[in-house]
Amino acid sequence: MPTQLQSGAHANDDPFRTEVRQFLAANFPEELKGKGNLLAGLEGPTNETDEQKKWREAVAECGWGTPTWPTEYGGGGLTKAQAKIVTQEFAKSGAYNPIGGMGVMMFGPTLLEFGSEEQKCEHIPAICRGEIRWCQGYSEPNAGSDLANLQTFAEDKGDHYLINGQKTWTSGGQWADKCFAIVRTDRRDKHKGISFMLIDMNAPGVEVRPITMISGTSPFCETFLTDVRVPKKNLVGKEGQGWAIGKRLLQHERTNISGGGNLALMMAQSLGDIAKKYCETAADGRLTDNVLRDKIADFEIRWSSFLFTARRAIEESKAPGGVSEISSVLKKTGTKLAQERSELLIEIRGLQGLGWEGDGFSEGELEDVRTWLFGKAATIYGGSTEIQNNIIAKRVLGMLDHA
């Protein structure tokens, strides 16, 4: 559906824009047009083709995969305005950003903020080049919404830590090279006993088991840690700062789930247009099922105002002194609407919209079924909707216990 987000006019004669276009013309192979970023996919990487590799390396070379990160660590060093031009031009030519994953979305920004110079030099360039895949070691079997209840323990052994415990819902754990994790270094204090550490997924004692989800896919894993040695240089910040650093990282996660994560949806086809293909229409193109038509419009109106809200959050955060209260509702609203959209798609398509496999279903139909199922996780991970509600009520609305 056309939105205000797409209507922003821009000067086409900007020299930087020309540079981006020339880069695309020289480096982006036609065959990859419309393909997604393998690193960002839920199914994880398949074997990278030569073409995909060449494209990734070309983008890595100029740092445009992480456009605003500093050049000394391999980023693009671009301004936000220039980064926007890169995104726009990539989108226009159907090119995907080959650099992605949790390293880009969550860990990188956090390490740039809290890491030592040595740590940044060691880890950031590999993220910018898309060479190292990161996963997140946060949740545990008894630490989901109550994340600070985590029990995985890192024992101080002088020059290293010895880690024992279990992490779960490790997204992409089976493909990851490294893991940023929060672990317990002190059992006496729930929050101040937590530290932020970097674990090598190939280290002895790390065992990963994929979990099959209702969608039939296995994007998450259980990760067992048995006497895993972690050198002390892999502690980010100081001991006991892990909760603060870890929470900061979650803000990046939320932004991505609600904003970036939904970017594909923002550009998604209007449900009305899809319905016109599956349902009866009158001569003027109007859906004859008035109830369904009303439901679709109802959804699309709310979806539009979500897009307006996302835009407003960006504008407000850019304005002087602008910390926007809106970001607290984006995750909650965006994930709920995305789930509603999936449900409506099924209603529109009927049983044709519930295909599990086989030639009788189009690729898009099959994909939407998996998206529908996997989408149920969106209101659970990254701080469930209930946790978001607690945050809004307590931090934004000041509904405190001692009011």
Add this chain to the structure above:
Amino acid sequence: MAVLDEQQEMLRDMARSWAVNESPLTEFRKVRASGSEEAFDRAAYAKMVEMGWAGVIIPEEYGGSDFGWLSAGLVIEQLGKTLTASPLVLNTAAASAIILGGSDEQKALWLPKLASGEAIATLAVDEGPSHDPARIETSVSGGKLTGRKAFVHEAHGADLFVVAAKDGLYLVEKSDGVLLITRKLSDQRSHAEVNFVGAAANKLKGGGESLLGDVLDRARVLTAAEMLGMAQAVFDTTLDYLKQRVQFNQVLATFQALQHRMADLFADLTQMRSAVEAGLQAVDGGFGAARAATIAKAEANRVLHGISNQGIQLHGGIGMTDEYDVGFYLKRARVLEASFGSTTWLKDRYAALSGY
């Protein structure tokens, strides 16, 4: 809140402080008690005009400030917070009809008067209890307009009606041939059935085929702005109340069931604000205004409906009393929800605009 320029911030702050200090809800209680049919305080309106609020969208050459629709919306929102009764919304929407469709002569005659408060204008469009601009029987022959308009807002105070007839919009002055029958609604503001019986009418010839639709979109975004102020006020009042009221030896705000309901309402209110501001900005930008205005009013309807109901429920028994303010918002809310497009009507329009 949209990112504002300095001028807009000044205007909003001025309106906010005037509404809070000079026009709190006690002022509307006085208007109500006075039983005046036009249902607003002329002295208060004179002050609003003096501050330039009647001319925010009127070009400078006709005595306005031409600050635009977002600016007008900011003022209206502040007034909505305290339910300030005035013909400002309708006068502004009616002025836009003259700006978009009027001849130089019509503009020169009316716009300075509407900006200066010398005259008040309103819109007379619907002929039934539900908004339906496709169903208009009013006709004009030989410069005389005949038709019956239902529930015209601010009819009692108006000097000039912008009337929708079958073949376009007309200016009709309140004079012989214009008969009002008061229709008191739950908001206790000015509403009337207006019967035009061969009233002298002056056509707005410009503005093209979409003139009526364009004017209604402007009425929608301004109404939505008023509703935004109302929703914000009910939300704020309710939140304050929950933080004070103690039951079971506990402040109500500490109950998670109530916290989560307020979080839901906050998310809704955020959506509403985005939609309303985007609607106002779209009218200013002249791009996609029909769609944006539809979204703005639909979201305003949905969210204010919910918040005005929850406002009563969360206040408990005291919310049911006339002494308490929250009920005033509920009674005004439903009137505005039904005006210039009910939720179902707006959804139908959205689907039509989207080609399904």
